[in-house]
Amino acid sequence: xxxVTQPDIHITVSEGASLELRCNYSYGATPYLFxxxxxxxxxxxxxxxxxxxxxxxQGIKGFEAEFKRSQSSFNLRKPSVHWSDAAExxxxxxxxxxxxxxxxxxxxxxxxxxx
Amino acid sequence: xxxxxxxxKHLVMGxxxxxxxxxxQHMGHRAMYWYKQKAKxxxxxxxxxxxxxxxxxxxxxxxxxxxxxxSSLLNLHLHALxxxxxxxxxxxxxxxxxxxNTIYFGEGxxxxxx
Numbered sequence: 001x002x003x004v005t006q007p008d009i010h011i012t013v014s015e016g017a018s019l020e021l022r023c024n025y026s027y028g029a030t031p032y033l034f035x036x037x038x039x040x041x042x043x044x045x046x047x048x049x050x051x052x053x054x055x056x057x058q059g060i061k062g063f064e065a066e067f068k069r070s071q072s073s074f075n076l077r078k079p080s081v082h083w084s085d086a087a088e089x090x091x092x093x094x095x096x097x098x099x100x101x102x103x104x105x106x107x108x109x110x111x112x113x114x115x
Numbered sequence: 116x117x118x119x120x121x122x123x124k125h126l127v128m129g130x131x132x133x134x135x136x137x138x139x140q141h142m143g144h145r146a147m148y149w150y151k152q153k154a155k156x157x158x159x160x161x162x163x164x165x166x167x168x169x170x171x172x173x174x175x176x177x178x179x180x181x182x183x184x185x186s187s188l189l190n191l192h193l194h195a196l197x198x199x200x201x202x203x204x205x206x207x208x209x210x211x212x213x214x215x216n217t218i219y220f221g222e223g224x225x226x227x228x229x
Contacts, residue, residue: 036220043121043205043222044158090157094218101148101171101209103218105157 006106023091032094119221138206148207
């Protein structure tokens, strides 16, 4: 069974600082990996995804993530955080085949941005 | 432009009521999903529809009844719910159910059962 671990429940950074959110996954085959962001009371917005190919993927809002198979990781990064980035971030892994629609999410990381 | 529209945004219902949540997408996607998100928890899959047919039911209680009347619409009929069913219900869609298809979420419907 697939699983996702986000080790950091809550991260606080200053505006303009760099950011890295950690994500580790467990999946027996090639994983399909996603990062979503959720603002309070809102739905999930897709930031980026990894299916195959280049292990460094670019997303919206200046985010990027790097897939490292040897470490089973898919960490999210941003070089300079803006106050509007404060939200909860979810890493998710998608199953393959006929179970593809079943995303398994990590517990989420809440990002607080100080001015 | 990716958009999944859910109505209503907020719903309060009694335990004996019958209500429905509605979801619509006009992206030509052929797979649609219902997820449930309890407070301070990640979303969990409830149902998957592929080509308007139910393909995955994650052992959801029968008081939740999904319906996919056409390729653009997905409903979730609610009956005899319990207070513990109070949650954010998220609809999502993807071009297909299959490898490499991105799943897009709506804004969700907040359900409170009293």
